[in-house]
Amino acid sequence: MSFIQMKNIEKSFGMHTVLKDVSFALDKGEVVSLIGPSGSGKSTLLRCLSRLEVINQGEILVDDEIMARTQDGVVQYAAKSVLQRIAGKMGMVFQQFNLFPHLTVLDNLTYAPRIVKGISEVQAIGNAVKLLEKVGLSDKQQMYPSRLSGGQQQRVAIARALAMEPKIMLFDEPTSALDPELTGEVLRTIRALAEEKMTMLIVTHEMAFAREVSDRIVFMSDGVIVEDAPPEQLFTNPQHKRTRAFLQSML
Numbered sequence: 001m002s003f004i005q006m007k008n009i010e011k012s013f014g015m016h017t018v019l020k021d022v023s024f025a026l027d028k029g030e031v032v033s034l035i036g037p038s039g040s041g042k043s044t045l046l047r048c049l050s051r052l053e054v055i056n057q058g059e060i061l062v063d064d065e066i067m068a069r070t071q072d073g074v075v076q077y078a079a080k081s082v083l084q085r086i087a088g089k090m091g092m093v094f095q096q097f098n099l100f101p102h103l104t105v106l107d108n109l110t111y112a113p114r115i116v117k118g119i120s121e122v123q124a125i126g127n128a129v130k131l132l133e134k135v136g137l138s139d140k141q142q143m144y145p146s147r148l149s150g151g152q153q154q155r156v157a158i159a160r161a162l163a164m165e166p167k168i169m170l171f172d173e174p175t176s177a178l179d180p181e182l183t184g185e186v187l188r189t190i191r192a193l194a195e196e197k198m199t200m201l202i203v204t205h206e207m208a209f210a211r212e213v214s215d216r217i218v219f220m221s222d223g224v225i226v227e228d229a230p231p232e233q234l235f236t237n238p239q240h241k242r243t244r245a246f247l248q249s250m251l
């Protein structure tokens with residue numbers, strides 16, 4: 001069974017329906033990029049998965065557990081313990097890095113594992129040191145986020161999410177707030193995760209990157225999944241007019 005299943009999801013803000021009968025699945029080890037015009041509902045889809053937004057209709061399953069489902073037209077979320085277990089399997093990285101400004105890089109990485117997971121300080125530090133090495137920031141352990149470049153801050157944010165040992169990483173335009181010369185270092189970090197078979201759902205405008213790392217590309221437009229295909233097919237032979245128009249606009 002798929003690691004993530006979203007079935008017939010509806011999400012509205014007031015009268016404005018932002019996700020319209022969206023169905024989507026993702027297997028363990030898969031890397032899927034979510035692309036589409038601004039305002040098409042990509043962030044909202046990710047936010048519904050990570051429960052930053054509540055759905056209005058549909059069903060969400062994560063790792064064989066029901067997170068939310070609709071019964072007699074009413075959405076019911078699982079018990080708090082189930083939701084916490086599911087949340088513990090997801091790491092999220094946003095466009096704005098959202099690091100704790102008053103904590104050093106190292107403390108940014110050890111804080112949640114200690115407080116939320118109850119891991120010992122020694123072990124948390126040990127894990128954090130390894131993760132900083134992985135994202136190439138071993139020399140920044142004692143620095144505060146404000147002293148780092150945007151690309152370094154985003155790599156810390158990725159390491160911080162990994163410190164919780166998630167089973168899936170969700171990225172929402174991880175390079176959109178960065179100067180062009182800093183996007184490469186962040187994309188390299190994400191590419192390395194793909195090579196390790198980390199399950200990932202990535203919202204991105206970096207088409208070349210999406211094409212290279214993804215097993216599948218999902219194209220969303222106006223709250224609907226228009227096309228869901230392997231990168232070669234989607235980029236070289238898009239089936240829908242809207243997909244073609246979007247890809248043209250990204251050239």
Ligand SMILES: Nc1ncnc2c1ncn2[C@@H]1O[C@H](COP(=O)(O)OP(=O)(O)O)[C@@H](O)[C@H]1O
Binds near residue numbers: 013040
């Ligand atoms: N909290 C909110 N309240 C009202 N409208 C929202 C909210 N969040 C998103 N929207 C609207 O939902 C639509 C989809 O937004 P979003 O998911 O952010 O799109 P994308 O990430 O594809 O650019 C947009 O029209 C946006 O204005």
Ligand SMILES: [Mg+2]
Binds near residue numbers: 042043044173
């Ligand atoms: Mg967005």
